[in-house]
Amino acid sequence: MGMTIAVDGPAAAGKGTISRALALHFGFGHLDTGLLYRATAARVLGGDDPEVAARDLGPADLERRDLREAAVAAKASEVAAIPAVRASLLQFQRDFARRGSGAVLDGRDIGTVICPDAEVKLFVIAAPEIRARRRFDELVAGGETTDYETVLADVRARDARDMGRADAPMRPANDAVEIDTSDLSIDEAVARAVGIVENART
Numbered sequence: 001m002g003m004t005i006a007v008d009g010p011a012a013a014g015k016g017t018i019s020r021a022l023a024l025h026f027g028f029g030h031l032d033t034g035l036l037y038r039a040t041a042a043r044v045l046g047g048d049d050p051e052v053a054a055r056d057l058g059p060a061d062l063e064r065r066d067l068r069e070a071a072v073a074a075k076a077s078e079v080a081a082i083p084a085v086r087a088s089l090l091q092f093q094r095d096f097a098r099r100g101s102g103a104v105l106d107g108r109d110i111g112t113v114i115c116p117d118a119e120v121k122l123f124v125i126a127a128p129e130i131r132a133r134r135r136f137d138e139l140v141a142g143g144e145t146t147d148y149e150t151v152l153a154d155v156r157a158r159d160a161r162d163m164g165r166a167d168a169p170m171r172p173a174n175d176a177v178e179i180d181t182s183d184l185s186i187d188e189a190v191a192r193a194v195g196i197v198e199n200a201r202t
């Protein structure tokens with residue numbers, strides 16, 4: 001029987017990197033739940049109604065090449081505050097979490113709402129300035145033209161919106177283990193996460 005690992009935290013804290021590495025290490029599936037909200041947002045930017053976009057999401061929507069763009073991220077945190085959007089995306093995430101081999105899901109509300117029974121819950125954080133620097137580097141590497149101050153302002157605005165919404169706000173579950181990646185290399189952060197999961201398995 002596989003286990004479920006919930007990895008939550010704010011933008012660019014290192015959730016995705018840690019989650020992919022955990023999935024690889026333990027042979028589990030990985031779902032980046034932010035992609036569901038980004039794909040919904042991309043359709044809304046194209047003129048769709050948010051509820052309809054979330055309900056009708058298909059595999060092709062998740063493969064769009066624009067999902068990592070800053071405008072899509074900003075819109076994602078707006079549509080993510082709409083309860084009907086969250087409700088439409090819930091069952092898919094729960095089904096993924098209970099796949100036989102085990103699953104890692106990363107997002108904002110995995111440990112609190114989607115998988116409150118997850119065997120391991122991590123809450124990954126880092127200082128906003130460090131997260132903004134990482135996200136700036138990613139966006140520039142992806143070909144976007146932007147500046148650090150704009151990215152920092154976007155990160156702060158999105159944090160506030162994700163923490164402040166009424167439905168499934170971003171917060172650590174009571175039994176989550178925090179990993180602060182501000183001063184950790186990727187290898188150190190991954191090693192810490194692997195250690196926490198190994199402890200929980202024994």
Ligand code: CDP
Pocket residue numbers: 010011012013033034035037038073076077078080106107108109110158162
């Ligand atoms: O990669 P990054 O952390 O910047 O963003 P993401 O994980 O792709 O999520 C984009 C937006 O989707 C977030 O700012 C949240 O508003 C929303 N989201 C959410 O509400 N719940 C989740 N489980 C995942 C993402």
